[in-house]
Amino acid sequence: MAFLIIASLFLLADTNQKINTAATTNTVSFSGEGKVVSMADVAIVNLSIVTEAATSKSAQDNNSKKSKSVVDFLKKQKIDDKDIKTLSYNIYPQYSYPERENPKISGYQVNQTMEVKIRILEEVSGILDGIVSAGVNQVNNLSFEIDDPEKLKSDARKMAIADAKKKARELEKELGIDLGKIINFSESAGGFPTPIYLEAKGGMGGGGDGGPSVPSGENEISVNVYLTYQIK
Structure with a gap:
């Protein structure tokens, strides 16, 4: 029995999940990540x-x-x-x-x-x-x-939740546990555009052919979520 408990803990460490084995509050937590890449607009x-x-x-x-x-x-x-x-x-x-x-x-x-x-x-x-x-x-x-980052953040959140739920289904099957309802949710977001600095004193391009060339690049918005399930 001790061997089985240790093996299970190592498995959970590898999949970034956490289980609380207290008799009255058996829970398991799953992390998920979602990323959306978009051109600046x-x-x-x-x-x-x-x-x-x-x-x-x-x-x-x-x-x-x-x-x-x-x-x-x-x-x-x-x-x-x-x-x-x-x-x-x-x-x-x-x-x-x-x-x-x-x-x-x-x-x-x-x-x-x-x-x-x-x-x-x-x-x-x-x-x-x-x-x-x-x-x-x-x-x-x-x-x-990105003029409306909240729309992209919402898309990234949906992807992250789907990722966490997929991990939950996989681990439920592998460990033979029966998951109940989600009792806690948290998230963290990141990935905001970095300014490109440009300075002009007395002229930029001097009225030449079309002015300076300035690349806009891509922006990435990422969301990490954590879902905590009850274990039945």
């Missing part, structure tokens, strides 16, 4: 418009003109208002440091950062080139993402 880009002038008002006016030019360009690319938003707007005094004198304000810098969501990935390169021509000074980072 949106690009998220952060861009900055930086202007400097002798007065705060002039710096703001210049920034507003460039911002309008950029937004007008984006709308011509059929990007909706809901996919264009301002993340930050800052005004910084600029200082000069005369010899043997206290620092003096010599002008002002305005820095406006916007986030843009691009839904047609084939147009990313051309849009990056165009926004620089329209007045953008910096493209701070670019990431390719």
Whole structure:
């Protein structure tokens, strides 16, 4: 009898399952994994418009003109208002440091950062080139993402549950046990897109043939689940 118990425990260790042999709470747990791989379907880009002038008002006016030019360009690319938003707007005094004198304000810098969501990935390169021509000074980072990861996560979860249930049926037959109802469920998810960083100062592609080439790549979403059954 002792030999049979030890052999069973080794079998369970190999299949990543766990059995609780307490007389009143006999249970067995099964793990399952599901993975879904999908191409990114949106690009998220952060861009900055930086202007400097002798007065705060002039710096703001210049920034507003460039911002309008950029937004007008984006709308011509059929990007909706809901996919264009301002993340930050800052005004910084600029200082000069005369010899043997206290620092003096010599002008002002305005820095406006916007986030843009691009839904047609084939147009990313051309849009990056165009926004620089329209007045953008910096493209701070670019990431390719899945716009609705919850749908893919749900698909991965279904696969993981099916995987765990398959293991349960196999082990039930191999050990000759009779499984009851599922009394506990838990899950963990992973696999999120990694940003691709890209920066431009004073131009990206210089108005050349089509702008920079930017690969979007694939994203993987994985879900691990754990099902705990009663043993009848």
